[in-house]
Amino acid sequence: MTTTTGPHPTRRLILQGAAGVALLGLGNLPFGAAPARAAANDKYPEEAFKLKNEADAIKALYGKTVEPSDKVKLDAPEIAENGGVVPISVTTTLDKVTSISFFVAENPNALAASYRIPDGTLPAVANRLKMAKTTNVTAIVEADGKLYSATKEVKVTVGGCGG
Amino acid sequence: MKARSALLLGSLSATLVAFALTSPRVIAADKVDPVADAKAFQNFYFQKFPDVKHEDFVNGPYSMNEDMKRQWQEKEEFPPYEFALDAGKEMFATPFKNGKTYADCFPNGGIGIRQNYPYFDTKEGKVVTLELALNRCREANGEAPYSYVKDEMASLTAYMAFTSRGKPMDIKIPDDPRALAAFENGKRYFYTRRGQMNFSCASCHVQSPGERIRAEILAPALGILNAMPIYRSEWSGMGTTSRRFVTCNSQTRAVPLEPQADEYRDVEYFLSYVANGLPISGPGARP
Amino acid sequence: MASSIRVRSTSNGDITEVQALIQHPMDTGLVKDSKGEVIPAHFIQQLKFECNGKDVFVADWGTAVSKDPYVKFSFKGAKKGDDLKISWTDNKGGSDTTTAKIA
Structure with a gap:
């Protein structure tokens, strides 16, 4: 088993959730000093998923700066039919891709999903994400040790965090 | 058109209903003619949406909007139902x-x-x-x-x-006055305004399919039951025809009936009959 | 109980395309139930695909992945008939595993 979650982090998540309802945007979480993400690193990036802010989450996950690239193709709808299920996919023509991550800027926690792409796996992922409101979705492709991104605004009329 | 007169009737105030009732022959004299009704119902949609393929109406709001249709096609790759x-x-x-x-x-x-x-x-x-x-x-x-x-x-x-996907809806109305009455009753229920918002089923699903009501794109009534049951993202789960009727009533702030109440059974009969010939597409996925 | 994992994997000889759908509530911990109680966060954290003894795809997920999560990817180096092992673990210690034959 690779999950290392014990009872303590779970409880903290609950508390965080309760606070989140009342005080969206309150960011007083411990700032995890997660190192740059290595392709061989098998560990679940728990701290990065807990951060509110996109820049903080990128820093925790990768510890590097990102540059926009037209070689990253992000496909997402103009208007999400339902914020609970937004189909989002990314492909890239970049070489030596080791990971692809998705961030939703104004979700309670910006990092949505992060995929490790081993050798022999194509640099393309499709998934379905929740979006709380109209905001930017960013895909970050890690290729040859550098980070490249594409961003698109998705309009959300029915939010995906209210159940 | 009968549909129109029913809509108008619904919107008249209570004081005028009495007046309307003094001349019921206008409606009562009309013979109940389900075949003609179904033809008129289908033609209404075919003319209102000339670019939508007839068999596509069973795909609800996705037949009306290209951006949504793409999201649906993506969902259907591995559907939530x-x-x-x-x-x-x-x-x-x-x-x-x-x-x-x-x-x-x-x-x-x-x-x-x-x-x-x-x-x-x-x-x-x-x-x-x-x-x-x-x-x-x-x-x-x-x-x-x-x-x-x-x-x-x-x-x-x-x-x-x-197991019936693709088969055309094939509802029969037997030669029995009670069957005709059930059809007519379902039709009346469909066109009658009710609830705090004074909406009929038709207000949304005949007058405004393809348009947004608040955040949602309205489905055409034609073929709406062919897709049942549905996985609705809004519900985060599956729902039956009964659930759809109940939520339609409550969304327009009318008092929902009990599932499988006579009126619901009749309106299902009416709506299914007028969709005769259109393929079964259920189970469906909806926003 | 049926598996929580549905998978379709097809090879065209060179590339294997994989789609998976997993039955899981993916509760965010931000939603209250009808009694006003917060539904605790409950979500898959890691989903792994292995083929021929090697990880071919690893997903790390937070609560923003939709209920009954879906993912699609493709990889090289497998052939029809090979086993694809899929396993997930969630934040409450739940897990499930299944093996699919590549078609």
């Missing part, structure tokens, strides 16, 4: 405690027959829906009935719809 469908298939094949199965209750063992429901039962003198028939089957075999709105009932009807 998959788990319900699998569960329904298993339940359908699992014998009751007495050893019998659902297959024993239905023509053709229940396979490929969704398009014939609801039907008018001339013995009972009422409309029998698939959901009702399933619970009657359970009760006849000593099993407790299921909730009509979701879960097991949605799974079972999902599987039965799946």
Whole structure:
């Protein structure tokens, strides 16, 4: 088993959730000093998923700066039919891709999903994400040790965090 | 058009209803003619949406909007009703405690027959829906009935719809005045305004399909039941025809009826009949 | 109980395309139930695909992945008939595993 979650982090998540309802945007979480993400690193990036802010989450996950690239193709709808299920996919023509991550800027926690792409796996992922409101979705492709991104605004009329 | 007069009637104030009732012959003299009604109903949509292929109306709001259609196609690659469908298939094949199965209750063992429901039962003198028939089957075999709105009932009807996919809706109105009355009653229910917002079913699903009501794109009434049951993202789960009717009523702030109330059975009969010829597409996925 | 994992994997000889759908509530911990109680966060954290003894795809997920999560990817180096092992673990210690034959 690779999950290392014990009872303590779970409880903290609950508390965080309760606070989140009342005080969206309150960011007083411990700032995890997660190192740059290595392709061989098998560990679940728990701290990065807990951060509110996109820049903080990128820093925790990768510890590097990102540059926009037209070689990253992000496909997402103009208007999400339902914020609970937004189909989002990314492909890239970049070489030596080791990971692809998705961030939703104004979700309670910006990092949505992060995929490790081993050798022999194509640099393309499709998934379905929740979006709380109209905001930017960013895909970050890690290729040859550098980070490249594409961003698109998705309009959300029915939010995906209210159940 | 009768539809129009019904709409107008609904919007008149109570003081005027009395006046309208003094000349009921205008409507009463009209012979109930389901064939003509179905033709008029379908032509209304075909003319309003000349670019939509006829068989596409069964895909609800996705037939009306390109951006949404793409999201739907992506969903259909691995549809969210998959788990319900699998569960329904298993339940359908699992014998009751007495050893019998659902297959024993239905023509053709229940396979490929969704398009014939609801039907008018001339013995009972009422409309029998698939959901009702399933619970009657359970009760006849000593099993407790299921909730009509979701879960097991949605799974079972999902599987039965799946075995009928592509088959044209084929609802019959037998030569029985009670069947005609049920059709007419369903039609009346469909066009009658009710609730705090004073909406009829038709206000949204005839007058405004393809348009947004608040955040949602309205589905055309034509073929709306061909896709049942549906996985609605808004529900985060499956729902039956019963659930759809109940939520339609509550969304327009009307008092919902009990699932499988006579009026719901009749409106299902009406809506299914006027969709005759359009393919079964259920189970469906909806926003 | 049926598996929580549905998978379709097809090879065209060179590339294997994989789609998976997993039955899981993916509760965010931000939603209250009808009694006003917060539904605790409950979500898959890691989903792994292995083929021929090697990880071919690893997903790390937070609560923003939709209920009944879906993912699609493709990889090279497998052939029809090979086993694809899929396993997930969630934040409450739940897990499930299944193996699919590549078609």
